[in-house]
């Protein structure tokens with residue numbers, strides 16, 4: 001009995017947090033002269049158990065982001081009956097590409113052609129094309145994953161040609177110290193790629209709990225929010 005009361009309380013907390021995050025999105029969109037309908041909220045559920053994802057779903061959330069493949073597959077199996085949309089947002093080894101292609105609807109962390117080729121080859125024929133964002137090392141961090149700014153145009157052109165993928169846009173995880181500048185740079189890169197390569201990319205995956213408003217001010221169409229919805233992660 002006590003345990004159920006606790007779960008119930010936690011569920012209200014998640015629902016409240018979701019309401020608050022949506023409100024922050026509204027406020028930031030209005031301040032930027034944008035329509036909040038153009039901004040998708042991705043709930044980053046890494047390290048959260050399946051029960052917690054189910055609670056967020058009960059509170060109206062359908063898009064979830066995961067960083068670790070094995071952890072995500074375990075949750076998906078438990079939540080099979082729910083119509084959830086799963087986004088892979090973590091680093092992905094090429095030898096794990098097949099599993100990601102089979103189980104996710106989106107991969108945001110494509111940073112090299114070999115990975116994109118493997119995702120395309122492994123995408124099951126009965127599923128729609130896998131939605132792809134290219135992760136860009138937009139602020140040129142030495143230790144960061146992501147395609148280089150210089151390599152982006154040729155990678156985007158090659159990924160766009162792969163049969164079982166739909167290249168949707170760009171993703172970045174900039175250093176918090178200069179994230180607003182990096183967000184603006186990522187938006188310009190998206191505009192340049194569309195012009196130079198002749199694409200119609202519509203997705204800017206940028207902004208986390210700490211810099212959601214800055215990302216929206218610079219044109220984010222998808223914000224990836226973990227802590228502000230689920231609380232601090234213990235791991």
Ligand SMILES: *Cc1c(COP(=O)(O)O)cnc(C)c1O
Nearest residue numbers: 044089208209224225226227228
């Ligand atoms: C963990 C993570 C997030 C969410 O970060 P919060 O600060 O908890 O909102 C977003 N994007 C990526 C790629 C992440 O790994």
